[in-house]
Structure formats: C-alpha cells, structure tokens
Amino acid sequence: MTSVRDPEHYELNLARPADFDGFWAEVLAQAGEIPLEPVMEPVPLRSTDDVEVFEIRYRSLDGVVVAGWYCRPSESVSAPPYPGLMLVPGYVSEPTLPTSWARRGYAAIGVAPRGKLRSNIRYNPGYPGLLVHNIVDRNTYAYRGFYVDAVRALDFLRGRPEVDAARIGIHGSSQGGALTIITCALRPGDIACGAAGAPYLCGMMAAASLTHSYPYEEINEYLRVHPSHRSMVEETLAYFDGVNFAPLIQAPMLVYIGLEDHVCPPETGYAVFRAMSCEKELVATPRCAHDAGAYWVNARVERFLAEHLRPVAALSVEAIQ
Amino acid sequence: MTRPDGFTAYWDRLEADLTRLEPRCVTEPMPRHSTEDFTVHALRMTSVGPYRTFGYLSVPAGRGPFPAVLETPRYGSVNPVPDYNDRMRYVVLTLMHRGQRLADETFAAEYPGLLTLGIDDPETYVYRGIVADSVRGADVLLALPEVDPDRVAVVGDDLALITAAFRPTIGTVRSGWPMFYRLAEARRRTLEYPMQELNDLLRARPDRGAGVEATLALFDPIHHAPSVRATTLIVEGDDPDWMTPLREAVAGPVEGYRLSHEGGTDTDRLDAWLAGRMGVAPMTKFQGKVTA
Numbered sequence: 001m002t003s004v005r006d007p008e009h010y011e012l013n014l015a016r017p018a019d020f021d022g023f024w025a026e027v028l029a030q031a032g033e034i035p036l037e038p039v040m041e042p043v044p045l046r047s048t049d050d051v052e053v054f055e056i057r058y059r060s061l062d063g064v065v066v067a068g069w070y071c072r073p074s075e076s077v078s079a080p081p082y083p084g085l086m087l088v089p090g091y092v093s094e095p096t097l098p099t100s101w102a103r104r105g106y107a108a109i110g111v112a113p114r115g116k117l118r119s120n121i122r123y124n125p126g127y128p129g130l131l132v133h134n135i136v137d138r139n140t141y142a143y144r145g146f147y148v149d150a151v152r153a154l155d156f157l158r159g160r161p162e163v164d165a166a167r168i169g170i171h172g173s174s175q176g177g178a179l180t181i182i183t184c185a186l187r188p189g190d191i192a193c194g195a196a197g198a199p200y201l202c203g204m205m206a207a208a209s210l211t212h213s214y215p216y217e218e219i220n221e222y223l224r225v226h227p228s229h230r231s232m233v234e235e236t237l238a239y240f241d242g243v244n245f246a247p248l249i250q251a252p253m254l255v256y257i258g259l260e261d262h263v264c265p266p267e268t269g270y271a272v273f274r275a276m277s278c279e280k281e282l283v284a285t286p287r288c289a290h291d292a293g294a295y296w297v298n299a300r301v302e303r304f305l306a307e308h309l310r311p312v313a314a315l316s317v318e319a320i321q
Numbered sequence: 322m323t324r325p326d327g328f329t330a331y332w333d334r335l336e337a338d339l340t341r342l343e344p345r346c347v348t349e350p351m352p353r354h355s356t357e358d359f360t361v362h363a364l365r366m367t368s369v370g371p372y373r374t375f376g377y378l379s380v381p382a383g384r385g386p387f388p389a390v391l392e393t394p395r396y397g398s399v400n401p402v403p404d405y406n407d408r409m410r411y412v413v414l415t416l417m418h419r420g421q422r423l424a425d426e427t428f429a430a431e432y433p434g435l436l437t438l439g440i441d442d443p444e445t446y447v448y449r450g451i452v453a454d455s456v457r458g459a460d461v462l463l464a465l466p467e468v469d470p471d472r473v474a475v476v477g478d479d480l481a482l483i484t485a486a487f488r489p490t491i492g493t494v495r496s497g498w499p500m501f502y503r504l505a506e507a508r509r510r511t512l513e514y515p516m517q518e519l520n521d522l523l524r525a526r527p528d529r530g531a532g533v534e535a536t537l538a539l540f541d542p543i544h545h546a547p548s549v550r551a552t553t554l555i556v557e558g559d560d561p562d563w564m565t566p567l568r569e570a571v572a573g574p575v576e577g578y579r580l581s582h583e584g585g586t587d588t589d590r591l592d593a594w595l596a597g598r599m600g601v602a603p604m605t606k607f608q609g610k611v612t613a
Contacts, residue, residue, distance in 0.1 A: 001612065002610050002611070002612045003610060003611060004609060004610055005608075005609055005610065005611055044525070045521050045522070045525055046433070046517075046521050048524070092397065092398075092399035092401065093397060094397065094398055094432040097433060097514055097517075099512065099517070100512055100513065103512070117398055117429070117431070117432065126422065126423075127399045127401070127422060128401070128402060210608075210611065211606075212405035212406070213404070213405065213606060214401050214402060217402075217405065221353045221354060222353070224353075224356075225352065225353055258584055258585065259585075260584070260585030260607040261584075261585075261607070262585075262588075262606035262607040262608075285583075286583075287581075287583040287584075287585045287586045288583050288584045288585055289583075289584030289585040289588055289606070289607065290584060291582070291583075291584035292584075293583075295582035296582075
C-alpha cells in the first residue's frame with residue numbers, strides 16, 4: 001500500500017530496553033576508571049593574536065586515544081572564564097577547527113571520536129563501515145566507544161581552569177546532532193544547552209526503511225547480506241538510538257530539521273523531539289533536506305547558544321583581517 | 322583573462338606524465354553495495370607519482386551502453402559510495418584522490434593541511450597529482466565498453482571543470498562551488514577552513530605570498546575554462562557577479578544555477594538538469610510517498 005508521508009505524525013516502532021539505563025551506567029563506569037590523561041599542544045601556525053589553537057588528545061573507553069582541536073580566546077581579547085562549547089562532527093566530515101567560535105568568546109573543542117582522522121591508529125572501521133561495525137553486539141558495537149569519546153570531550157572541557165563548567169553547551173548537525181542529544185542525555189547535569197541539527201542515529205531502523213541514502217543505507221546493505229541478523233541488529237540499535245536517550249535530557253534544546261531530508265528522514269527528527277521532556281524548541285523547514293535549513297537557522301542557533309552560555313562579545317571578521 | 326606564464330607547459334608536462342604511465346586498472350565486485358539493479362566494483366588504478374588511487378565504479382544492470390558520470394573528489398577525507406538513484410541510471414565512477422580514505426596506503430591527507438601542501442612550488446604542489454588522479458579517472462571511464470561516449474558528464478567542483486578542460490570529449494559539466502576560483506581574493510573574504518589554511522600560512526610567512534599566488538593561478542578554473550567545450554552548469558552563491566568572469570570564460574554553452582538554499586529544491590533541480598542532459602528521467606532523493 002502506498003501512502004503520502006506525514007513526518008510529524010509518524011509513529012515510530014521502537015522499544016526502550018528495560019536495562020537501557022543500566023547498560024549505559026555500566027559503560028560510563030568502565031570509562032570512568034580510565035584516566036583522561038589530557039594533552040594540549042599549541043599550534044602556532046593556526047593561532048592568531050585573538051585566538052589560541054591547540055591540538056589535544058585524551059584517553060577514552062578501551063584506552064583509545066582521541067584527538068581534537070581546542071580553541072580559546074586570547075586573554076588579551078577577553079579574560080577568562082569562558083563558556084565552553086563542544087562541536088561534534090558529522091559522519092564523514094573531519095572535526096571542526098573551531099576558531100570562529102573562539103572569536104565569538106567560547107572556549108571551543110572540535111572532537112574527533114575514534115575512527116576519525118588522527119583518532120584512527122587503533123580503531124578504524126572506515127566510511128562506509130562505522131554504522132554497522134559489530135552491529136550484532138551492543139557490548140562491542142562501534143558507537144559504544146564513539147559515544148563515550150564525545151562524553152569524554154566534555155570531561156576535557158570541564159577540566160580546563162579557564163572554562164566555566166556551569167556554562168558548557170554542545171552543538172552539531174547530522175551525526176553531530178545525534179552526539180549532541182546523546183551527550184546531553186548521558187551527562188544531564190553538566191550541560192547548559194544543546195543545539196542539534198538534522199539528528200542522525202535516531203529512529204535508526206525506521207530511517208533505513210525510509211531512505212536509500214548513506215549512512216543509513218549501510219544498514220539496508222548489511223541486512224541484504226545478513227537477513228538472519230535482523231533481530232540482533234534491532235536489539236543492538238535500541239541501546240544506541242537517540243530517541244531512547246532523549247527523555248534523559250534536562251538542558252534546553254534547539255532541534256532543527258529539513259522536511260525533505262533524504263539522509264535523516266524528518267519522521268525521525270520529529271520522533272526524537274517528541275521524546276524530549278526538557279525545555280525545547282523545534283524548527284522544521286519546508287523544502288530543505290539534510291541542510292536542515294541551515295542558511296536561515298544558523299543565526300538562530302548562534303542566538304540560542306549565546307542566550308544560554310553568555311560569551312563575552314567577540315571580534316568581527318573585519319576586525320581580524 | 323590572460324593565462325599565467327608557463328600555464329600550458331606546466332599542464333602539458335602533466336599530460337606527458339600520465340601518458341607515460343599505464344593505468345593498470347583492476348576491478349573487484351563489491352557485493353554489499355550491489356543489487357539486482359546495479360553492480361558496484363572497487364577500482365584501483367595508477368596515476369602520476371606513480372600512485373595507486375581508488376574509485377567506486379557502479380554499472381547498471383541490463384544492456385548498455387549507459388550514460389556515465391564521473392564524480393571528482395571533494396575536499397575532505399571521504400567520498401561516499403555513489404548515490405543510489407545515480408547508480409540506477411548511470412555508470413558512475415566516484416574517485417578518491419591520493420591521500421583520501423581508500424587511496425591512503427602511502428600518503429594520508431591532513432585536514433586542515435591538504436590545501437597548502439607543497440604549495441610553494443607548482444611542481445611539488447599536491448594538487449598537481451590530484452588533478453592527474455581526476456584526469457586518469459576520466460580516461461578509465463571513457464574507455465569502458467558499457468559507457469555511451471556521447472553521454473558522459475563530470476560533476477564536482479574545480480576538479481570537474483579542470484578535468485573537462487583536459488578531456489573535451491566529455492559533453493557535460495556540473496560544477497559546485499570551485500575552491501580555487503579567485504582564491505587569492507576569496508581567502509580574504511572568509512575565516513573558514515579550508516580557505517583559512519592559506520591565511521594561516523601567509524600570516525606566518527608573508528614572504529611566501531607571491532609564490533603561493535603563482536601556484537594557485539595555475540589551478541584557477543578560470544584559466545582552464547577556455548578549454549571546456551562541454552555544456553556546463555555552475556552553481557552560484559548569493560553574489561552572482563562573483564562567478565560572471567568564470568561563466569564568460571567557459572568555451573562551451575554555460576549557465577549559472579542560483580542556489581535557493583533549500584536543500585531539497587536544489588538537489589532536485591540539479592538532478593533534473595543532469596538527467597535532462599543525459600537523456601534519463603529525473604529522480605528525487607526524498608520520496609514523498611512510501612510503500613508499506
């Protein structure tokens with residue numbers, strides 16, 4: 001039977017495992033036993049009079065070393081403490097070098113979870129590959145460590161003396177939108193706000209049935225080759241689905257989606273938004289796809305973050321030239 | 322627009338380097354990415370260096386020849402498997418240039434960093450080899466018996482335009498935002514990467530400015546455009562005047578596409594333009610109806 005899509009009223013068939021909270025409590029406890037061992041190395045080439053740039057590393061679950069960029073305003077421009085901002089990357093993109101956010105007054109970290117360049121010496125499932133790597137087993141599934149890598153970036157920021165730990169936000173789109181939601185859920189008391197665009201990793205099995213675009217097409221391909229694994233795949237993904245994390249979020253959230261998103265179907269964006277019980281706002285833009293209306297919404301995201309995190313005014317682009 | 326001194330000789334040398342090396346192509350089916358409608362292969366070939374590069378080659382089921390699309394690499398470490406709708410309609414070759422994932426056995430590109438790697442000297446600039454990788458890909462695609470030589474397109478950004486300049490038998494070009502276009506000017510209008518890589522370099526070493534600009538001029542698509550005879554669509558940003566010199570420099574029929582910034586709208590319109598050129602039906606990526 002063929003029907004016209006109605007993303008807003010789509011009913012997601014997703015059960016929350018009874019031991020969902022216990023599973024993640026155990027994972028975080030395992031991670032907590034591993035010393036963070038943060039390392040910061042100045043990068044003079046990419047630093048300016050206004051912004052200091054550092055290459056960073058820290059240790060995460062399974063002892064994997066995770067890389068990232070850390071940018072903060074120069075003290076000659078504004079004095080600490082600074083609000084912290086985590087920028088989390090998309091599926092195939094490399095982590096942002098967040099100099100522009102530092103110019104806006106944030107101490108900002110662009111994190112490269114395991115498998116990304118510079119974090120892939122020991123762990124490198126590739127692209128495509130990450131989404132279905134060990135997808136039959138929640139205890140070794142790729143995103144188990146990947147999610148923790150994002151949470152540990154929060155620990156890195158909270159450990160910086162120049163960062164006001166009460167004003168840390170998180171922002172990203174696509175996989176970055178998912179990591180925003182999941183990090184806010186796993187550390188509900190430590191994040192002041194989150195802005196999530198076109199959230200991926202939400203309603204995953206439904207999404208795969210609604211699109212042939214990657215990354216979700218990886219699930220379709222996997223099940224074509226291994227049709228007998230479907231129940232194991234569904235079982236695993238229920239522990240990693242952003243919709244099941246969403247009720248744990250306490251921080252104010254801005255979610256924005258495109259109503260013609262063929263990568264992360266809007267049905268799943270609505271579903272994760274409905275599952276949130278925190279203070280929340282949704283921007284759904286017609287005729288937009290995986291851009292999620294960024295051309296118009298970006299300014300709103302900047303205002304949202306600034307209202308909650310209150311950075312000291314930054315420099316204009318012209319002033320830096 | 323006058324071409325820089327040494328422009329023709331520089332690129333002739335690259336062409337000669339390519340001619341000297343056999344591509345030695347090997348393909349291997351990738352069952353996971355294949356369906357009854359198309360077969361995807363891993364394709365490995367030798368480019369200038371010598372360097373072994375990679376591409377996803379997808380061939381539709383049925384009797385060809387088929388229209389074909391070469392996707393030149395983007396700026397970033399990953400180029401995805403070809404789009405599902407494109408695999409249904411075209412022979413598609415999606416290239417990884419040297420240093421990108423799947424073509425990184427001996428050299429892994431850094432981001433940021435790739436844009437300025439070896440930039441002081443045109444002979445050592447990494448993009449010389451990257452252009453070679455793209456042209457090599459075009460040659461491999463054009464030689465496939467499944468490909469209709471009268472319906473070949475190249476899509477991408479600068480590399481699409483430059484590749485079409487090298488291979489005028491390519492009939493269609495669809496170019497997104499060309500990174501090398503007026504780059505010496507463009508870098509002053511942004512603080513965003515990858516262009517910021519140039520600002521970083523020249524802030525630290527302003528004495529290298531003249532050498533960097535001389536290298537960049539060789540890669541500016543405006544100097545390649547007079548050799549592009551294909552029917553060309555160039556995606557424009559909010560300032561259409563910025564692209565006017567490039568449009569005017571293309572030798573073949575050319576038009577601009579002004580982005581609506583509505584991703585769904587733009588994706589469909591750009592798909593329809595290419596499908597029209599290739600003689601196939603347009604396809605939307607976002608299906609408004611679903612079958613249960």
